[in-house]
Amino acid sequence: MTLAPCAAASALAAPSPRARLRRWRPLRALSESLGQTVAQIFLALWAVIALVPVLWAMVSSLKSDAEIFTSPWSLPDQLHWDNYARAWNEAHLGTFFVNTVVVVGGALALTMLLGTMAAYALGRFEFRLNRAIFLLFLVGLMFPIFLALVPLFDVVDQLGLLGTRIGLILVLAAHDLPFTVFFLVGFFRVLPHTVAEAARLDGCSHFQTYWRVMLPMARPGVTSVMIFNFLGLWNNYLLPLVLNPDPEKFVISQGLASLAVSQGYAADFSALFAGLVLAMLPILAFYLAFHHQIQGGLTLGIRR
Structure with a gap:
């Protein structure tokens, strides 16, 4: 008690x-x-x-x-703008820039076209090999490119595309395709089915539904993956080194490596630094122009 x-x-x-x-x-x-x-x-x-x-x-x-x-850490006593002129003209960076724009532009357009189409099909349609095809893209994403250099060189050489821009464009597009598909499948998968059904009722074909309706709705993800692909393509050095041996068709990464060797022996380090800055400027400008789209696309992808 x-x-x-x-x-x-x-x-x-x-x-x-x-x-x-x-x-x-x-x-x-x-x-x-x-x-x-x-x-x-x-x-x-x-x-x-x-x-x-x-x-x-x-x-x-x-x-x-x-x-x-x-005085490596002090400001220059006089601005030597002629360093950029020597890097652009004597080191042929202008030619390398043109080659890079052609190769990167072609590879980026081909990657985005094929990648968005494949991601749309895998994300919107259910068929027997859907899962298997998606896993194949993941395997391609995880496969080390170093192990494929020798057979890739042999295949491109046998096709007569070694040392050509079209051969380099095709290989770079195939290299970035798995990441593009993996990134965009989730975006297409969560888009409302009612919008696609309404487009079909209005008479749109499957391609018209993809191109006119679904692709604009997935614009944040498409913009983000396009920026990542652009950065990777612009900085890619290994594949051009193996598949593009012609000095007249060098891209900017190969040109910088060649410039480092030639200007290093010539002791013209000021022109070498100028070439490095010229190669960095497009990347910095591209990122500063689209960094909000990168953040928005990644945030939207994480939420989904």
């Missing part, structure tokens, strides 16, 4: 769940604030690590060769 009052007293003394939550709320807020601070410090350090080499290359491109070695 004496246990009941003790039990009641202990029940009254125990804090309620709401009181416990109020007790832990300041600690939770402190931990979240500390985590955000640590993340911001890490991102700031990462930004510094990424920006310092770019800024240093830009400053060095406006120096003379003597200033690069005697």
Whole structure:
């Protein structure tokens, strides 16, 4: 009989769940604030690590060769814009830029056309080999390109496409196709079926439904994957090195490597830095123009 009052007293003394939550709320807020601070410090350090080499290359491109070695971290006494003229004309970077624009433009257009069509078919239609075909694209995404260089060289050579722009365009498009399909299948899969059914009732064919209705609705994902493909194609060095041995058809990555060798032996490091900056400018401009689309497309893809 004496246990009941003790039990009641202990029940009254125990804090309620709401009181416990109020007790832990300041600690939770402190931990979240500390985590955000640590993340911001890490991102700031990462930004510094990424920006310092770019800024240093830009400053060095406006120096003379003597200033690069005697005062590498100081600002130039005089702006040497002729470094860019030598890199563009004497090192043939202008020709490399034209070749790169043709190859990257053709490969990007072919990749996006075939990739969006394949992703639309895999994401919108159910058929027997749907899963198997999608897994094949994933295998292509995971397969190391180094293991395919020798047979790829042999196949391209036997087709008579070695050292040609069309051969390089086809190989680069095939290389980026698995990532494009993998990225876009999820976007097409969650688009409302009622819109496609309405388009079909209005007399649209399957291709017209894809081109006029579904593709514009998947624009955030298409824009994001197009930007990633552009960055990868512009910076690709291994495949052009193997499949494009003609110096007159070098792309910008091959041209920079050749410039590093030639200008290194000539001790013309100012022209070398100018060439590096010229190669970086299109990438920086492209990213600054479309970085909002990248963030929006990735956020939308994660939510889906």
